[in-house]
Amino acid sequence: MSDNSDNVVVYRIKHSKYPDNNEFRPSMKYPEYFWDISTDEANDVFDGVREAFHLMGYDKENYGKKDWNPLKKIVHAGDKVLIKPNLVMDHNPCGDENCLYTQPSVIAAVLYYVILALHGNGKVVIADAPMQECNFDILIHKCGLDKIVEWCKNRAPDIEISLKDLRGIHSHVKDGVHYYLENPEARSIIVKLNQDSEFSEIPPKYLDAMRITNYDPALLKKHHNVLCHEYAISADVLEADVIINMPKPKAHRKAGVTASLKNIVGICSRKEYLPHHTNGAYVDGKAEVCSDEYEKPSKLRRYEDYLADKKNFWAQSGGNPRLAWIYQQLIRVNHLTAKIFGGSTKYSEGSWYGNHTISKTICDLNKILFYADKNGNLSDFTCRPVRRYLAIADMVILGEGEGPLYPNPKSAGLIAVGENPVVLDEIIMTLFGAKMEYMHTIRQARSTAVKRFPLVRQNQKGHIISNVSEWNGRCWQEIPEDSKLMVRPSAGWTKAFYTSDSR
Numbered sequence: 380m381s382d383n384s385d386n387v388v389v390y391r392i393k394h395s396k397y398p399d400n401n402e403f404r405p406s407m408k409y410p411e412y413f414w415d416i417s418t419d420e421a422n423d424v425f426d427g428v429r430e431a432f433h434l435m436g437y438d439k440e441n442y443g444k445k446d447w448n449p450l451k452k453i454v455h456a457g458d459k460v461l462i463k464p465n466l467v468m469d470h471n472p473c474g475d476e477n478c479l480y481t482q483p484s485v486i487a488a489v490l491y492y493v494i495l496a497l498h499g500n501g502k503v504v505i506a507d508a509p510m511q512e513c514n515f516d517i518l519i520h521k522c523g524l525d526k527i528v529e530w531c532k533n534r535a536p537d538i539e540i541s542l543k544d545l546r547g548i549h550s551h552v553k554d555g556v557h558y559y560l561e562n563p564e565a566r567s568i569i570v571k572l573n574q575d576s577e578f579s580e581i582p583p584k585y586l587d588a589m590r591i592t593n594y595d596p597a598l599l600k601k602h603h604n605v606l607c608h609e610y611a612i613s614a615d616v617l618e619a620d621v622i623i624n625m626p627k628p629k630a631h632r633k634a635g636v637t638a639s640l641k642n643i644v645g646i647c648s649r650k651e652y653l654p655h656h657t658n659g660a661y662v663d664g665k666a667e668v669c670s671d672e673y674e675k676p677s678k679l680r681r682y683e684d685y686l687a688d689k690k691n692f693w694a695q696s697g698g699n700p701r702l703a704w705i706y707q708q709l710i711r712v713n714h715l716t717a718k719i720f721g722g723s724t725k726y727s728e729g730s731w732y733g734n735h736t737i738s739k740t741i742c743d744l745n746k747i748l749f750y751a752d753k754n755g756n757l758s759d760f761t762c763r764p765v766r767r768y769l770a771i772a773d774m775v776i777l778g779e780g781e782g783p784l785y786p787n788p789k790s791a792g793l794i795a796v797g798e799n800p801v802v803l804d805e806i807i808m809t810l811f812g813a814k815m816e817y818m819h820t821i822r823q824a825r826s827t828a829v830k831r832f833p834l835v836r837q838n839q840k841g842h843i844i845s846n847v848s849e850w851n852g853r854c855w856q857e858i859p860e861d862s863k864l865m866v867r868p869s870a871g872w873t874k875a876f877y878t879s880d881s882r
Contacts, residue, residue: 383435383798384797384799384802384839385802385839386435386436386797386841387797387802387806387843387844388431388435388794388845389774389793389810389845389847390430390794390796390845390846391792391846391847392423392427392792392793393421394421394423395775395776395790395791396423396776396790397424397477397484397485397776398421398422398423398484399420403417403422403483403484403523403527404416404417404422404425405425405426406420406422410443410444410445411444411445411448411495412491414491422484424482424485424775425484425491427488427775428485428488428489428492428771428794429449429488429492430846431794431795431796432449432450433449434796434844434846435449435796437450437451437452438452449492449496450495450496450769451496453768453769454497454501454621454767455496455497456496456499456500457500457501458501458620458621459502459504459618459619459621460493460497460501460502460504460619460621460622460623461505461506461616461619461621461623462486462489462490462506462623462625463506463507463616463622463624463625463642463643464480464481464507464625464627465480465507465625465626465627465637466481466509466518466519466645467509467510467513467627468509468518468783469509469513469514469517469521471784471786472785473785473787475788476521476522477775478627478777478779479629479786480518480627481625482522482627482775483527485625485773485794486505486527489623489625489771490505490527490531490540491531493623494531494535499535499538500537502541503538503539503540503541504540504542504543504615505524505528505542505543506542506543506544506615506616507544507545508544508545508613508645508646509546509645510784511546511557511650512549512557515546525542528540528541543615544562544564544565545615545616545645546562546649547561547562547565547567547649548560548561548562548651550593554704555707555710555711556690556694556700556703556704556707557593557691557694557695558694565613566613566614566615567612567613567648567649568611568612568614568617568755569609569610569612569755570611570617570751571609572608572610572746572747573607573608573609575830576603576739576743577739578608578654578739578743579608583605585657586600586603588657588659589603589654589656590654590655590656590657590684590688591650591651591653591654591655592656593691594651594691594695595691595692595695595697596692597696598651598695602652603654610647610744610747611647611648611652612646612648612744612751613646613647613648616646617753617754617755619766620766621767621768621769622748622766622769623770623771624643624768624769624770624771624800625642625771625772626638626639626641626772626773627773628772628773628778628795628807628811629777629778629779629783629786630779630782630786630811630866630869632730632781632869632871632872633656633728633729633730633737634737634738634819635732635813635817635820635869636804636808636820637782637783638772638800638804638808639770639772639797639804639807640741640801640820641741641820643741644741644744646744646747646748647744653740654737654739655728655729655737655740656671656672656734656737657669657670657671657735657736658670658672659671659681660672660673660674660676660677661673661675662676671729671733671736672684672727672728673724673726673727674725674726674731674733675724675725677717677724679713679716679717680724680727682713683714683717686706686709686710687706689706690703691703693706725871726871730871732817732874732875734819735819737819738820738822739823741820741823742820742823742824745824748766748768749766749768749834750832751765757832762831768798769796769797769798770795770796770797771794771795771796772794772796773794774791774793774807775790775791775794776788776790777789777791777866779868780867780868781869782869789864789866789867791864797841799834799835799841800824800834801821801824801834801835801839802835802839802840802841803841804821805821806841806843806855806858808855809855809856810858810863810864811866811868811876812865812866812877812878813868813875813877814875814877815855817874818875840854840855841855842854843858850862860877863877865877
């Protein structure tokens with residue numbers, strides 16, 4: 380991690396909006412910009428990304444000159460660069476997709492400066508593993524990301540630019556049952572963390588209880604047990620020399636907030652490797668190793684867990700969708716019974732502030748991102764990151780409420796840039812209004828500082844550089860309460876956030 384890894388830029392653009400009509404070129408001819416510009420409208424997003432790089436001090440001696448190359452210390456000629464947006468889903472039932480996924484106008488600005496840094500020699504892959512039900516082709520066409528890629532390919536023919544769906548499995552849902560389809564084009568490599576996994580000290584009974592919603596639990600047990608902790612990672616990710624992480628910060632039902640650390644879940648090509656919660660009630664509110672699916676014990680809820688396991692087995696490994704549908708109907712009857720007779724629980728599927736499972740998964744994947752080589756082997760001897768990294772968060776329109784799939788928009792007008800995901804996320808979560816003692820992903824990541832593959836240095840603090848005077852020069856603990864964005868959390872995380880009324 381570089382000497383600049385303590386700095387986090389939070390730049391506020393002039394207007395909290397994306398350019399219309401999928402426009403992605405700057406509206407003025409910057410000295411370093413050598414393609415044709417847009418004359419239709421201002422592009423505050425491009426300007427914001429550019430100014431954020433300037434505030435980070437990138438190539439400061441050449442700023443304002445034709446030779447300015449802000450990413451030259453991160454991206455080198457001949458590199459394979461993977462740009463990892465948060466693409467999540469092709470539609471938002473709440474109506475606004477500006478708050479759902481990383482917007483193409485932000486990706487386009489970053490892509491330009493990556494191409495500039497490659498000097499006509501290298502590869503760029505824009506890739507993610509969105510939700511299994513996402514229609515990838517509809518998503519990239521509707522938002523215009525495919526148009527941007529083709530436009531850049533035509534103007535930079537010496538650079539190989541591609542757009543990839545990293546998922547090994549797609550699915551669609553009918554009558555509450557998932558139907559799965561393999562993606563033969565996905566390439567993945569199994570990376571074994573084993574004793575270096577954040578799950579390595581979990582007692583066997585809790586390992587057996589770990590679950591992924593809508594997946595056969597037997598598949599998860601093959602990859603996380605007393606002998607093994609492993610993940611199926613996209614080969615394109617492991618082959619990359621540089622990772623440009625482009626999260627879309629939102630409220631998140633299972634993690635509280637999704638930002639740069641959580642966005643790396645999308646490097647895993649098969650979801651059945653990803654523990655999301657641990658079945659059962661959170662019997663000890665002070666323990667970080669326990670069941671965490673919901674808060675209080677419920678016999679009806681435990682029975683529903685049993686039915687869900689059966690449904691997911693028959694839908695996937697058992698190959699009998701009809702029987703899976705029958706179990707789905709039993710789940711609905713049980714759920715209704717629990718509501719009528721008072722046996723329902725306040726939270727479900729680990730969608731609340733007591734979930735400690737997902738934070739371990741997130742940290743494991745970030746360790747792999749930084750330390751696993753092109754063959755999936757961990758750098759045992761040096762314990763140094765094997766690839767260069769930069770995070771650029773699209774915070775122009777944030778997602779609040781029931782993210783990641785059903786967010787509502789909240790205007791913020793921000794572009795955030797950092798070289799360390801932990802210090803960047805601490806600042807983003809604080810600006811959201813989160814109480815850091817409940818942000819288990821941060822706490823888990825901070826605990827790696829004394830382990831073999833650290834995600835952050837001990838006592839490392841993020842130093843904010845911003846054109847917002849209330850934030851500039853401060854660390855996350857010093858951000859004034861009245862300057863926070865106060866993003867509305869998911870219903871299960873209300874206790875973990877300050878509200879506008881608490882100011």
